[in-house]
Amino acid sequence: MRTRLAALLVPVLLVLAGCTATGEDAARTRDGAAQSRPSPFEDCSGLTTAPAPSGTASSVPADGGTPLPELTLTCFTGGAPVALRDVRGPAVINLWASWCAPCRKELPAFQRLSERTDGRLTVLGVNTRDTRGGAQSIGEDFGVRFPTLVDQGEALQRALGRNAIPLTVLVDGDGRIRHVDTSGALDDARLADLVRQHLGVAVAA
Structure with missing residues (x-):
């Protein structure tokens, strides 16, 4: 009886293992696909360059913040x-x-x-x-x-x-x-x- 039960459980465990592996593979595939696509965002090289002057006087006080x-x-x-x-x-x-x-x-x-x-x-x-x-x-x-x-x-x-x-x-x-x-x-x-x-x-x- 135990031998028969073990024989029945083996295919179930293999199926579950296959589902888990497939899910992990899919996640890796999605992550790899995101990595391979060009980024929609601009690069950050210009962030430390000051924006152009607004041409109008700022009404914000100089102190504070x-x-x-x-x-x-x-x-x-x-x-x-x-x-x-x-x-x-x-x-x-x-x-x-x-x-x-x-x-x-x-x-x-x-x-x-x-x-x-x-x-x-x-x-x-x-x-x-x-x-x-x-x-x-x-x-x-x-x-x-x-x-x-x-x-x-x-x-x-x-x-x-x-x-x-x-x-x-x-x-x-x-x-x-x-x-x-x-x-x-x-x-x-x-x-x-x-x-x-x-x-x-x-x-x-």
């Missing part, structure tokens, strides 16, 4: 890691993940912001708690092209004392944080208002 955390993050496209304190402002830093519905909703508005400010403002994404394949797909599907850093350890969120995403950080030309927004998905009008109010940069309609 706190410096960006002393963190160095990798760029989604590879290359040299980026020290956040070397990012030249004014800048808008958006923390997002592909599984976060409000993040997906607002990302196109950040892409339009980067286009409408025409080099006068740095728009930077920080992908957190995500997979490379998920982030890659969102960039491709939503046409997101601004540079993106990777922070899977949530170091930036911890340094800012915040947990929820999306999270948007507005940084002035001296690299000081002027505002941290956690109000949820931002649209074009709200983004333009925040940038004008906290950074003194006017956004074209």
Whole structure:
């Protein structure tokens, strides 16, 4: 009886082992496919170059704010890691993940912001708690092209004392944080208002 039961269990175990191996192979294939596709995001080489002058006087006071955390993050496209304190402002830093519905909703508005400010403002994404394949797909599907850093350890969120995403950080030309927004998905009008109010940069309609 025991011999017969063992004989019956062997094919079942082999099938289960085959399913597990197939699942792992599929995951490796997906990850490999994401690695092989060209990144939708721009490289990070220009992040330490100051944006062009706005041509208008800023209404933001010169004092106040706190410096960006002393963190160095990798760029989604590879290359040299980026020290956040070397990012030249004014800048808008958006923390997002592909599984976060409000993040997906607002990302196109950040892409339009980067286009409408025409080099006068740095728009930077920080992908957190995500997979490379998920982030890659969102960039491709939503046409997101601004540079993106990777922070899977949530170091930036911890340094800012915040947990929820999306999270948007507005940084002035001296690299000081002027505002941290956690109000949820931002649209074009709200983004333009925040940038004008906290950074003194006017956004074209």
